[in-house]
Amino acid sequence: xxxxxPADLRxxxxxxYMAMGMAEDRAALVADxxxxxxxxxxxxxxxxxxxxYAARIASxxxxxxxxxxxxxxxxxxxxxxxxxxIGQVAAQEAMERAIAAARVHGIGAVSVRxxxxxxxxxYFTRQAAAAGCVGFLSTNASPAMAPWxxxxxxxxxxxxxxxxxxxxxxxxVLDIANTAVARGKLYAAKARGExxxxxxxxxxQGVATTDPADGIAGTILPMAGHKGYAxxxxxxxxxxxxxxxxxxxxxxxxxxxxxxxxVGHLAIAINIAAVRPLAxxxxxxxxxxxxxxxxxxxEGVEEIFYPGEIEARSEARxxxxxxxxxADVVTDLTEQGAALGVRFPA
Numbered sequence: 001x002x003x004x005x006p007a008d009l010r011x012x013x014x015x016x017y018m019a020m021g022m023a024e025d026r027a028a029l030v031a032d033x034x035x036x037x038x039x040x041x042x043x044x045x046x047x048x049x050x051x052x053y054a055a056r057i058a059s060x061x062x063x064x065x066x067x068x069x070x071x072x073x074x075x076x077x078x079x080x081x082x083x084x085x086i087g088q089v090a091a092q093e094a095m096e097r098a099i100a101a102a103r104v105h106g107i108g109a110v111s112v113r114x115x116x117x118x119x120x121x122x123y124f125t126r127q128a129a130a131a132g133c134v135g136f137l138s139t140n141a142s143p144a145m146a147p148w149x150x151x152x153x154x155x156x157x158x159x160x161x162x163x164x165x166x167x168x169x170x171x172x173v174l175d176i177a178n179t180a181v182a183r184g185k186l187y188a189a190k191a192r193g194e195x196x197x198x199x200x201x202x203x204x205q206g207v208a209t210t211d212p213a214d215g216i217a218g219t220i221l222p223m224a225g226h227k228g229y230a231x232x233x234x235x236x237x238x239x240x241x242x243x244x245x246x247x248x249x250x251x252x253x254x255x256x257x258x259x260x261x262x263v264g265h266l267a268i269a270i271n272i273a274a275v276r277p278l279a280x281x282x283x284x285x286x287x288x289x290x291x292x293x294x295x296x297x298x299e300g301v302e303e304i305f306y307p308g309e310i311e312a313r314s315e316a317r318x319x320x321x322x323x324x325x326x327a328d329v330v331t332d333l334t335e336q337g338a339a340l341g342v343r344f345p346a
Contacts, residue, residue, distance in 0.1 A: 044184030
């Protein structure tokens with residue numbers, strides 16, 4: 001493992017994208033979203049994805065200069081078209097518009113079509129929390145699991161996130177995929193040379209596996225059985241069908257260098273002050289967290305965490321110690337960066 005300063009990683013990733021012709025502000029946004037995932041301890045969505053996105057840019061599947069255009073809406077609702085552009089750019093625009101609408105109407109909802117993979121959903125929902133809102137963001141994704149009772153991949157993991165301010169605490173955040181685990185975690189385990197836990201995936205023959213490569217070639221299992229499958233279908237409806245974007249097997253993920261992505265999103269912001277004073281809400285959030293943490297603990301449990309707290313702890317630690325990257329990821333970034341004329345930070 002190698003530890004690197006977050007600022008150095010942001011600069012490197014941003015420089016790589018600018019070397020491919022991406023505008024500086026867009027390159028900085030994508031770089032920050034990837035580095036922030038590593039800070040939170042979500043290496044599966046971190047800088048290891050840098051050149052997955054780059055391959056799609058190089059093939060023309062992702063248009064780095066595509067505008068995000070307004071295609072419709074009514075009142076607090078807006079429809080955006082990302083025009084096959086960068087997922088992070090579209091999601092950022094959607095969340096900013098949702099927050100702005102929430103300030104006027106009490107709630108804002110932005111549907112996005114023809115977008116791409118945007119990294120971690122909590123990167124955007126936390127922005128709503130910082131603005132005094134409850135934030136929601138969903139997206140659909142390329143097929144990763146079979147429908148309940150089926151044998152062939154037809155359903156994406158279709159992640160979703162909620163975030164809310166928590167006064168003196170870091171925001172309370174939920175960011176989950178509906179598979180037992182995000183597919184990127186299999187790629188991360190493969191890069192580290194580690195086995196995956198039982199219950200994450202089955203191989204191409206339908207047999208349970210702890211080999212991440214076999215799991216990638218096979219099918220990831222849904223979380224909570226039929227419940228995870230059903231939630232994933234609802235997220236596909238909200239993200240893809242509602243927006244008029246792709247859905248189901250029509251989605252191409254960031255793991256493939258070619259093919260139109262077709263991803264859709266839904267961003268929602270609820271202005272807390274439209275419902276009750278923000279200070280009262282935050283006081284109750286502190287009381288809720290205190291109630292969780294004061295619960296009797298199970299054997300061997302040192303502390304109870306609320307959703308989003310572990311990521312906040314990880315960020316504080318990584319800011320002090322640096323972000324740890326596996327040797328394989330460092331080698332990949334170094335070699336592919338050099339091909340663009342960008343030197344990896346030593």
